[in-house]
Amino acid sequence: MICALVAAAAVQTGCGVSASGVSSNGGDPSAYPLVSGPASIEHHAVTAADGSVSYRPAPPTTYETQPTPTCQRAIVQTGTGSAELAIPPTPGLRAVALSPHETSVTWWFDEIPDIAARRSSWYQWWQMKTRVPRR
Amino acid sequence: MTLRLPFSGRSGSTVIRYGDFTDPADVALISATLANGLRSGVVSVLIRQS
Numbered sequence: 001m002i003c004a005l006v007a008a009a010a011v012q013t014g015c016g017v018s019a020s021g022v023s024s025n026g027g028d029p030s031a032y033p034l035v036s037g038p039a040s041i042e043h044h045a046v047t048a049a050d051g052s053v054s055y056r057p058a059p060p061t062t063y064e065t066q067p068t069p070t071c072q073r074a075i076v077q078t079g080t081g082s083a084e085l086a087i088p089p090t091p092g093l094r095a096v097a098l099s100p101h102e103t104s105v106t107w108w109f110d111e112i113p114d115i116a117a118r119r120s121s122w123y124q125w126w127q128m129k130t131r132v133p134r135r
Numbered sequence: 136m137t138l139r140l141p142f143s144g145r146s147g148s149t150v151i152r153y154g155d156f157t158d159p160a161d162v163a164l165i166s167a168t169l170a171n172g173l174r175s176g177v178v179s180v181l182i183r184q185s
Contacts, residue, residue, distance in 0.1 A: 035176060059162055060179040072175065088167035090175045095163035095182040101153050103182055105163055108146035 032086055034073045067092040067110045 042058040068089040075082050091107040098104055153160075164179040 060181050063181050063183045065178045065180055068175075085173055087173050088169055088175045090178050091165050091167050093163060093165045093178060093180050095180055097159065097161075097182050097184050098150065100159040101155055101157075103151045103160055103163065104148060105151060105165075106146070106148035107165055109167075 030073065030084075032071045032073045033068075034075070034084075035087075036075070064094045065090075065092055067108060069110050 043055040044058050045053050046056055047053050071086050071089050073084055074087045075084050089109055089111070091109055093105065093107050095103055095105045151160075161182050161184075162179055163182055164177055166177040167175040
């Protein structure tokens, strides 16, 4: 049985990227490592009480992840083709259940290149969801 | 259930509480998002049961 807490931290600025998504840190997002989307996510079958089968991403196998050391680059599809954009680093994450319905989550970043200059304008938030598995 | 919590800084922690209408969570996921919607990759971890 899998039930998931989904958390997302939003970063107002970072990676030398303006609100338009265009690099503003001297125009060189190419300094960041290029990442690609998950080419093949392992899925496993879940059988519901009514016998129907659905496929869901396999659960993680670790209790902690480390943040990526820097911002990254990703290729995205636009209306006119593809574009290479700087995206924020992936946070580190650790979560501990305090009770059946209380979970403590801790997140951190190693470094965001322009965090020092723009720290006052940082605003981050978490978005959390629970997903109830079908049985 | 969706919950947003504002915070600032390079790290942070919080306690998520949710109703007993749902099964206990066992996976946590996270990504970082810029104000313009650009988002990092998503990572997930098992929730350690204390």
